[in-house]
Amino acid sequence: MGIGQKRYSQPNVSLPNVPKPVITPKSTWDSSDGKATLIMEKKTEPNSSVYSFSTTDNLIYSTTVPVSNIFSIPYNSWSPDNKYFFLKETADGNNNYYVFSSQNKMFAGNSKFLKVNEEFAKKLINYQLADVTGWAAPNLLLVNTNELNGKQGPSFWFEISSQNFIKLSTRFN
Amino acid sequence: MAKKSAYNSGILSFAFKSLFIVLIMFVFSVMGSKLIKTLNPVCANSISCINNLNPDIENNSPGLFENQTITPPKIELSASDFTKPVLGTETASREKHIYVDLSTQTLSAYEGQALFMQTLVSTGKWYPTPTGDFRIWVKLRATRMTGGTGADYYDLPNVPFVMFFAGGDISQGRGFSLHGAYWHNNFGHPMSHGCVNMRIIDAEKLYNWVNPATAGYTTHSTTSDPGTLITIYGEAPL
Numbered sequence: 001m002g003i004g005q006k007r008y009s010q011p012n013v014s015l016p017n018v019p020k021p022v023i024t025p026k027s028t029w030d031s032s033d034g035k036a037t038l039i040m041e042k043k044t045e046p047n048s049s050v051y052s053f054s055t056t057d058n059l060i061y062s063t064t065v066p067v068s069n070i071f072s073i074p075y076n077s078w079s080p081d082n083k084y085f086f087l088k089e090t091a092d093g094n095n096n097y098y099v100f101s102s103q104n105k106m107f108a109g110n111s112k113f114l115k116v117n118e119e120f121a122k123k124l125i126n127y128q129l130a131d132v133t134g135w136a137a138p139n140l141l142l143v144n145t146n147e148l149n150g151k152q153g154p155s156f157w158f159e160i161s162s163q164n165f166i167k168l169s170t171r172f173n
Numbered sequence: 174m175a176k177k178s179a180y181n182s183g184i185l186s187f188a189f190k191s192l193f194i195v196l197i198m199f200v201f202s203v204m205g206s207k208l209i210k211t212l213n214p215v216c217a218n219s220i221s222c223i224n225n226l227n228p229d230i231e232n233n234s235p236g237l238f239e240n241q242t243i244t245p246p247k248i249e250l251s252a253s254d255f256t257k258p259v260l261g262t263e264t265a266s267r268e269k270h271i272y273v274d275l276s277t278q279t280l281s282a283y284e285g286q287a288l289f290m291q292t293l294v295s296t297g298k299w300y301p302t303p304t305g306d307f308r309i310w311v312k313l314r315a316t317r318m319t320g321g322t323g324a325d326y327y328d329l330p331n332v333p334f335v336m337f338f339a340g341g342d343i344s345q346g347r348g349f350s351l352h353g354a355y356w357h358n359n360f361g362h363p364m365s366h367g368c369v370n371m372r373i374i375d376a377e378k379l380y381n382w383v384n385p386a387t388a389g390y391t392t393h394s395t396t397s398d399p400g401t402l403i404t405i406y407g408e409a410p411l
Contacts, residue, residue: 032358033246034374075293076358081244134359137241142359172298172362173410 031078058104076134097132119163127153217348217367219320228390229316231330238327238356245331246355248315269401276407278361292375295364302367307340309400314390334376338403363409
């Protein structure tokens with residue numbers, strides 16, 4: 001060992017066994033016309049998961065959640081015009097739905113995404129959100145509900161631009 | 174008193190007779206309506222039907238669906254659209270067969286025992302998709318579909334990869350088809366007026382696989398190249 005070089009000895013402590021993060025292979029989902037692709041990457045840390053969502057052009061959103069929270073890309077995620085997509089998060093037995101702009105545009109209130117459940121809870125107090133199934137039109141998400149007593153409720157459109165719910169005369173099962 | 178009683182009897186008798194006549198008229202009206210529907214069944218797309226079997230590309234026309242203005246996809250026809258090799262070789266042991274399960278809103282396409290593709294679709298919501306065995310009789314690269322009335326009226330240019338089918342009680346004139354859908358993305362749930370809606374990439378893949386082999390922007394089945402068999406079954410969750 002040369003002059004001036006320090007010798008570092010192994011510390012006499014047991015080092016924690018830090019597991020390597022598990023990187024789940026990417027999940028990808030194409031739009032109906034095949035012109036856009038949504039890519040989900042998941043990195044599992046010991047106590048949390050890091051989810052990232054990108055299109056082929058941009059990173060859209062990244063979030064760290066408890067390990068028990070699971071994000072998924074629904075089959076009908078992409079809006080028909082590829083301008084939006086919606087995601088589903090399952091947390092504590094509940095499903096939460098979020099709408100994003102594929103072009104990284106912000107929504108009203110300078111928000112990166114729309115929280116469908118939050119808007120629902122504010123505006124449809126007489127119903128429970130049962131499911132978001134897909135897009136009835138480029139600007140309209142289809143939301144199915146239950147009555148507060150658990151019986152099947154009506155379907156609504158969730159209009160992205162106004163963030164209002166429009167009750168439909170027909171249930172879309 | 175007797176006169177009043179006779180008068181009341183007369184009124185009652187008239188009321189019962191009127192009610193009877195109204196009831197008879199109602200019954201005949203319902204039966205007549207059913208007869209008209211049997212003799213003149215509704216076309217899947219009630220306005221456009223199968224009125225134009227030439228490829229209809231309109232790249233600058235807006236569409237309308239559910240009172241929403243829709244921008245149809247632009248279609249640029251190319252030589253490769255005119256003639257595409259049909260994927261897979263059909264033999265007696267590898268007959269192509271499409272199954273549409275209305276209950277699960279799923280389309281499965283087989284070549285013999287081999288699954289070629291399986292995907293979610295949207296079948297009839299406003300009018301039922303017929304069940305039974307059918308064959309594709311003509312394919313159109315794209316066409317305009319219009320129908321419905323009032324709030325249900327729709328006008329959709331550039332509907333892509335259209336495969337009209339017929340068979341049994343369902344004549345060609347009924348205009349039922351498998352096709353791509355660009356106006357909604359709610360597959361797995363009934364959404365249509367009787368046709369089988371598909372994601373555009375799925376419709377394209379199926380269109381290039383089914384018989385008759387593509388030979389133009391409009392391709393008719395022939396005795397030497399009959400259309401692929403389609404079996405539709407189950408009950409849609411309406």
